[in-house]
Amino acid sequence: MLKIALVAHDEKKAEMIEFTQTHKYLLSQCQLTATGTTGKLISQHTGLPVTALLSGPIGGDQQIGSLVATQQLDMIIFLRDPLTAQAHEPDIAALLRVCDVHNIPLATNRQSAEILIAYIKLCLERGENNANRTS
Numbered sequence: 001m002l003k004i005a006l007v008a009h010d011e012k013k014a015e016m017i018e019f020t021q022t023h024k025y026l027l028s029q030c031q032l033t034a035t036g037t038t039g040k041l042i043s044q045h046t047g048l049p050v051t052a053l054l055s056g057p058i059g060g061d062q063q064i065g066s067l068v069a070t071q072q073l074d075m076i077i078f079l080r081d082p083l084t085a086q087a088h089e090p091d092i093a094a095l096l097r098v099c100d101v102h103n104i105p106l107a108t109n110r111q112s113a114e115i116l117i118a119y120i121k122l123c124l125e126r127g128e129n130n131a132n133r134t135s
């Protein structure tokens, strides 16, 4: 099963809910993990099973980063708010960095997320359960 992490800053949570509602069918075929508040909201609004970790500002981004570092995630959709300063900015930067270290696909805005969704669809159609194949 494709393993996907979902994260949204407060100003992007409504967009994340709408995004996951729109793509509920595809996402239901994936294993979903999220930071705390994002995960609870997605579960509430879509009924999708989501493993909700700690809230981002108290360590949730670091937990997602740990999953990346230990090869337990295939991709991340992180709807970031580029206009609001975040108290846990170092954690966010660390998460983005560890994705690059481990070559994990990361979408940080809605349109990139749609492209990852198209890729997820392709992987599912091909019966692939690991999105990070290079060949």
Ligand SMILES: O=C(CO)COP(=O)(O)O
Binding pocket: 007, 008, 009, 010, 034, 035, 036, 037, 038, 039, 054, 055, 056, 057, 060, 061, 092
């Ligand atoms: O702050 C976040 C990502 O940096 C998101 O955390 P929550 O999903 O707990 O709001």
